[in-house]
Amino acid sequence: MAPADVPLLDGPVEIRGALDLERTAVGLRPRRLPAWTRPQIPSPFCELVVAMPSGVRMVFATEATGLELDVLTTKTLAFTGEPNPGGAFELVVDGLPAGRVATPDGNVLALDPSGVKPPDVTPGDPATVRFGPLPPGRKQIEIWLPQSAQVELIALRADGPVHAPEADLRPRWVHHGSSISHCMEADDPLGTWPVVAARAADVNVTNLGLAGNAMLDPFTARTIRDLPADLISLKLGINVVNGDTMRLRAFEPAVHGFLDTVREGHPDTPLLVISPILCPMVEDLPGPTFPDIEDGTVRFRTAGDPARLAEGALSLSVIREVLHRIVGERSATDPNLHYLDGRALFGEADAADLPDALHPNAAGYRRMGERFAAYAFAEGGPFAR
Structure with missing residues (x-):
């Protein structure tokens, strides 16, 4: 034919x-x-x-x-x-x-x-x-x-x-994050960590990982609010630091506002807030970061001044403390809100798979997906069925 x-x-x-x-x-x-x-x-x-x-x-x-x-x-x-x-x-x-x-x-x-x-x-x-x-x-x-x-x-x-395909009756998972959720460095579309996790857990994923643009934008929060979702995860912080786009004064209420908007459409949906994975250059220094090319190899570096931390500039250590505290305070009245330190997905032991000092390589992304599935969807996990 x-x-x-x-x-x-x-x-x-x-x-x-x-x-x-x-x-x-x-x-x-x-x-x-x-x-x-x-x-x-x-x-x-x-x-x-x-x-x-x-x-x-x-x-x-x-x-x-x-x-x-x-x-x-x-x-x-x-x-x-x-x-x-x-x-x-x-x-x-x-x-x-x-x-x-x-x-x-x-x-x-x-x-x-x-x-x-x-x-x-x-x-x-x-x-x-x-x-x-x-x-x-x-x-x-x-x-x-x-x-x-x-x-x-x-x-x-x-x-x-x-x-027409068979109807997809699996749980609907909506994920939002940065380039480390977009996963441009993965070998193929099935190698992005949200897809690795979704296939392992047998759920229907919508990946709103937007490289360089997990900036707590209100239009993204409204998008998630209006989507059908049985599970939601938000991986926040790295773009705010690397872009040097916020100070502590703006970041805290922006996180609250983003969560408030999502909760308008999903008041009881399991919602997991994930802090940044390991990124040594900005663990204790602020951004902005920039790509540095030497002998055809790209590595990211920070131009951040540590003295600016006292002025409210943000490092990953500050971001993690703020997100952990916000989720802890809100979970007193929102029992379906959870927190995960991103270093549980990619931490010190994985540093060799961070070739440009910012983004995991293909092996790192696959490992992140496997670890996320084993944590979030396991019995007692925030996404357990």
Whole structure:
């Protein structure tokens, strides 16, 4: 049977993990915040990571043995000036990984470091991602999109009938965090730690890990408030320190405000607040941090002055103390609110897997997911069923 077009909208395909499908000149771009947030997005970099589909997957059932997906990707320039690899498209058949295709080249986007000018885009061409041969018979298909490149979906073709997927009745977990939840450095979309944890615990995850943009933004809190969720986790603090965007006076009420907003929509939902993982350069120093390139290798460093801590500047040690105290005080009247020190997921013993001094490598992310699942979903854990 020759491959036939499958509609991407108003047909059997569900796109899970995306909260908006933006129509572009060539197709549909999944975004991980709803359309109403677009006017509130504060920078081109924030818009960039919102449109990187970490945790987004196309889901359907089919008897096809071959699939073709036409896409236009947009990769970004890394700090070294070269396009990042862009991750991979990953196929899952009946719950098991069944194939991986490297993200093809397309557009290349360069951000203005000052954030003043709009991004510079070098146009590229669409490409076709192919999976097959697949096993015969009806099967449940997931195509996980790359977590570190934007993707415009143009067309899907299959050489057999395509049907709506089975309803997903698993608990719905909504997670928000920074680049260390976005996981651009993971080898593939199934290697991001929220997906590793979700697959281990058999839950349906929506990953709102937004690299560089876990800033306690009100539009993110309202998004979480309005989403269906049986479980919620918030990994907070590292971007506030590395961006040097807040002082203690602003941080404490911003945390309360974020939690208040989430609780407006989910008053009794298990809610886990996670403090930052190990980051030696800002454990006891404030930001801002910056990438330092030497011999083609990127390492992050801090320009923070320790004397500014007395003025209310924030280090990770301060952040952890504040989050622990806030959760402890609020949990007296909110028994479903919990706290986890992020170093339980990635701590001193894991430092060798922190190659740029900020982000875990692929092995580190997988270990984080395994540890989170073993803690949060275990009997007596905050997400125990």
